[in-house]
Amino acid sequence: MSESKSKSLPRLLIVEDDAGLQAQLKWAYDDFDVTIVGDRASAIAALRAEEPPVVTLDLGLPPDPDGTSEGFAVLEEIMAIKPDTKVIVASGHGARESALNAIERGAYDFYQKPVDIEELGLIVRRAHNLHRIEAENRALQARAGDGNTVLGGLITAAPEMVRVARTIERVANTNVSVMLLGASGTGKELLARGLHDASDRKGGAFVAINCAAIPENLLESELFGHEKGAFTGAVKTTEGKIELASGGTLFLDEVGDIPLPLQVKLLRFLQERTIERIGGRKSISVDTRIVCATHQDLEAMIADGRFREDLFYRLAEIVVKIPSLAERPGDATLLAKAFLKRFAREMNPGVKGFAADALAAIDAWKWPGNVRELENRVKRAVIMADGKLVNAADLDLEGAEDDDSQPLNLKSAREQADRRVIRHALARSEGNISNTAKLLGISRPTLYDLLKQYDLHA
Template identity: 55%
Template sequence: MDQGKRTLLIVEDDPGLQSQLKWHFCEDYEVHCAGDYDAAIEALRLFEPSVVIQDLGLPPHEEDVLEGFRTMQQILRLSRHTKIIVVTGTQGTEHALRAVSLGAYDFYPKPIDTKVLDLIVDRAFQMHDLEKQNKSLLQQETSPLTGLVTSNPTMLNICHKLEKIASTDVTCLLFGESGTGKELFARAIHELSARKGQAFVAINCAAIPDSLIESELFGYEKGAFTGADKRTIGKIESAQGGTLFLDELGDMPLVAQAKLLRFIQERIIERVGGRVEITVDVRIVCATNKDLKKLTSREAFREDLYFRVSDVVVNIPPLRDRGEDKLLLSRHFLNKIASEYNRDIVNFDETAIASIDAYKWPGNVRELIAKVKNAVVMADGRFISALDLQLEDVGELALNLKHVREGAERTAIQKALTISKGKITSAARLLGVTRPTLYDLLKRYNIKNNNQADLKIVDKLVANSDRKVD
């Protein structure tokens, strides 16, 4: 992000050594100093250094390593890619080695020879940059499964699991909240299997009325019932040779469950009104967002059917637990939707990034696509803001206070402009700043004052703000 010098943090309680190091490194790096734990963590949050040179003996325990280890571990907890070079005084190499085993990048004993330290610091920056590049390359890559975007370790694990599942004919159950990608995974299993190229037939078990379920699933012969004027193939038979996807299985009525069980056990069907038994060769993939085990205990789901379909169960985590996938997917869909709609939108701004990260995403990827699409259509400038995304209930604190402050500032400015119908003097008065300051802020946040924003947003904001202003 920073275009200028790379940032180095020196955590050293000896003022003499602190300024010696500062003067030595300030030509090549942007250097910040801290003398204890609190100052170090504050500097970490403020300046986001790539490399930290850290003394192990810090106050109030200068003579031992307690405070030094606490500081080092907290830095790594908050920013695990930061490279820490531990400087040991009287504490000896034993502690230095322990520091490295706990995640420090390297160590160096006092007295300091700046020439050697130069090399270590330079290498630490290089390593940090390489890791960063590597990470962004990884993120640009989609997963091994077609159409599935992820860089989350649990999801990548699932992908590998699915590759193995696909090569067999085992029945598998995909369990996950709504919108987590169950159907996408089911299709991926089919595409990776030897049945690729044959039919993939999806049945939404919740959507078929009880009275039609038998004829829908198994088909019927001519004359089987009033209106059956020709032989009709059912969904199961139409998947012959391919994959049958039983979606929302937990919502299937009990009567239908009994009929499905027989087919799953024997892979034989009879069309309604027919007398011939037809063998159907299909791989079965099921999906549900309901806890089937719990449903069996309430007798809302047949236990024998549950055992038949759960040879292998794959738990798909909700989006809120997938870390950086939230941003990765947001960027993926931003690019895709912006090009589909021919909109010149380049990225999310920092307020949007903070809100994407903090939001709980109850509707998972499906909701994310809808929110990004809405924002792409509504955004005024080349950047999407938190306001464009309209994510409600962003309850949690972001790591970096700067993001929160900027988000709040941006929202307040947008509101003030809307209430004052774009008049700078009144908007500045509402915000308690001067006109030049407001102009500066508009420039800084790339906010256009054209008052052409989406009417729906405007109405909502005015309704909310009216209450506040009076």
């Protein structure tokens, strides 16, 4: 096997002192990068050098081949050095008590000699898969804890939101105009900034303007700028937001609030990529990408004559619909924990986490104000909390009830309930598979089957 191919295979460390069994096991695992050792010192050296995710360990090692003391010593050292290693122990004495003792000390699973190669292979492959999933979970948890995730600081474990992020990443390096549709507080500006940072325009400016927050008579000047003396109070020439974002990205939030006369001027810019400042007489070429957002129904506004159809199609070359927080099961808990960590550090270091009733209330609440509402409630709760744990009363969510609306089809209702509960449990346990299974009252293999069945990712 070539060195490059060997390095691409999953690593497996076999700790076995029987030369015949060593050869048999190495032959059985030709789809692994196998290292075989026969004593404690070699096992620990290989663990440090190779960092294998899975180890098969014979408890009967020299100098105690007829006992288990040396095998347990190896297990304890592995757990101390690299506790995420999946150790599968074997005992040649048929001593089930020893195997169970090993599980209590951190071993992943056990098998009895004589070895059934096929059965052991299934255990090894399942252990590798579990190690990979748990590593992904830890990475997700670390990103959530730092506020750094797939796109623009987005914290999510919901497939609905991951798809949104992937779509935005896919179009980031094009120059198409992107329209983000979603309710207030869903993170549209965060996603727009993420799009900018993922694009080849990230070296340019990201400029944001809320079109609903600026009086109609001032919005044109804000967008297009003005020349000195163009109107009373124009004491100097001022560049508009479109010009300031040249080479970068302009985010137009609440684009549905742009008045019709100004929509015509914005359309001309999108068609010609030139602008004229108020009071100016020359065209200025501007290379600005437009990303816009709204919570309004622009198609209904077009039908009512309040929004230009030609402008809509210029702005909506790519339309991305942002799910509400209620449509992202489990995300409220992830986000709440991230907000609590940040606000506690800034305002109340004594607060360490959420009480059980707070987590239940967060899961049950509909979050009509979406992420913005959640952030504000957690901020208030951290300030008001008297103890180490924020409770439901601190969040002002006492008595929150779950949504009892369910589809009439029983199969669909069961699947929907399963998905929701599994995702809540994953979020509650911060992605830990074992704790998730305990919360759900099922075994780890059953949880893996459900994750696969429903195409969920821990």
